[in-house]
Amino acid sequence: MDPLSGTRERSYKRVIDYGVAQIPLAGQTVNGDCYLVSPFPGGIFVAVVDGLGHGKEAAEAGEVAIATMQEHLPEPLIPLLKRCDEALRRTRGAAISLASFGAAHHSMTWLGVGNVEGVVLRADRNAVPAQEQIMLFPGTVGHQLPPLRAVVTALNTGDLVIFFTDGIRRDFLVEPLPTCSPQLIANRICDEHRKGTDDALVLVVRYTGVAR
16 A cells, blocks of 8 residues: 655655565455555655465455554554554454654664564675664564564665565575666566465665655
8 A cells, every 4th residue: 555646755755766566375366465655754654564364354454554554653663563463453463564764864763573574685785784684573463462672774875675575485685686676676576486375565665865
């Protein structure tokens, strides 16, 4: 789900560019994996949600999580996850990873609960480390929320931040990615690395700089 439009869209494009590819499990008409990209004063919020399992009930859990976050933005990430935990208690629950891109500090605050992975791939080939992983906490949002801690990660122009659900194999991380648009990168990852045994979603963000 992407609510960006008009001047809000032009503003977010000065901070990030992004693309999303997603496909439901074969035989299903809905995808339990979903996402949100939304501007807020001072930055951009990104979330990827994986409703447990697949099919209608997984999709319903994803929809509840997205609606809850939309209602309560721009609250900080941990309070948002706690609100999602309350809202998802009547559902299967979900794995959720969140990131908040600061427009003035060249940084991102992020964390996740469950198995929606996230990774920063540095544009600078000499950067050490070349990759940084999201802090993932065990549990299920809606059923078992652990103590949480968000991590602040510095970003440089051109860095990629990739979120992907467990329907995507992580072996794409050992291959060089093309230097094309985030949408084309997302399409390639989804086409070449989806498992075919679950819903799949990959969201690729390129950090473009500070909003003016």
